[in-house]
Amino acid sequence: MDDDQRIQSERSPAPLADQVTALATEVSRRVKGMSRLDKALSKLGREKLLATPAKVAQVVAELREVADLPDEIIGEDLRAGLPDLVAAVEADQADRLAQRRVSFGIELTRAAGEADLQCRLVTADPMEYTLPPFTVGVDLESNRASLRYARLEVAEVAAEPSKILDEHRKQLEALESSWDAGVFFEALALAYRQRCRESQDPMGARAPLVDLLPRLALAFQKKPFRRDPTARNFRDYSRARFAYDLGRLRREGRLSHMELRLNLGPATGEATRNKGNVLYLEDGPDRGQYYLSAWFVSDRTEPPPEETS
Secondary structure, eight states, X not given: OOHHHHHHHHHSOOOHHHHHHHHHHHHHHHHHHHHHHHHHHHHHTOHHHHTOHHHHHHHHHHHHHHHTSOHHHHOHHHHHHHHHHHHHXXXXXXXXXXXXXXXXXXXXXXXXXXXXXXXXXXXXTTEEEEETTEEEEEETTTTEEEEEETTEEEEEEESOHHHHHHHHHHHHHHHHTSOOHHHHHHHHHHHHHHHHHHHTOOTTOOEEHHHHHHHHHHHTOOHHHHHXXXXXXXXXXXXXXXXXXXXXXHHTTOSEETTEEEEXXXXXXXXXXXXXXXXXXXXXTTEEEEEEEEEEEEOOOOOOOOOOO
């Protein structure tokens, strides 16, 4: 190839397919950048999202990443306006937080009263309320609330009074839908006997409460699980429900039944450090104790001696 032919070849345009591919790649790059911006802006237009600080933080992070894209992708004018938008979003979130701090306690107390529930502030920082039988921990910065029973979280919801009360009703119904006190006592006694046999301990020996929980969970299952023991048929029986059922025995004065008496051993000192080995039983709002063990003893009542003439 002579010099004229080589120069002509270098000046000739790339094949059509290559031109189309190159242009399509650039267009796609710009479309993706604009699409990210469009999605972020559409999210900020939703009131529900603006009331969820964690989601707002994700959108703000996305806007900051989009602002770092080259001018040719989103345009210099759009990119230049993003810092002001981010500042406006953060100011809006700060205003919402300030409003929640002023109104939350008032609204929760009023809503609880309308539902015939007692609500009391326990601590202001961290913010905690009693909504018997639960303790409600509130984080207004994340706008989340957690319901706890026996110092165990049973649910997490948005920090909105209506949603907290809805969840309160749902969780209380779940706790109350367990077995009644008499049936629970019998199941607990059976679980205790099984544990004693397996560990070759005599009746009356102390058994760790946590060793009885899995046996109770199996006893709590209904026929569908017994016929087909799959996750789909399993009924949850949590530590919180176990604590509630034990507490109900004490509240109803049912620690003696079937000529047996249930005893509970408190956890003290080092034993309370490992929360996985102990169970907190509530005596009322802000009152309770950790327990480590349980055991049954005979509670037969001896008949009085016969009178002799």
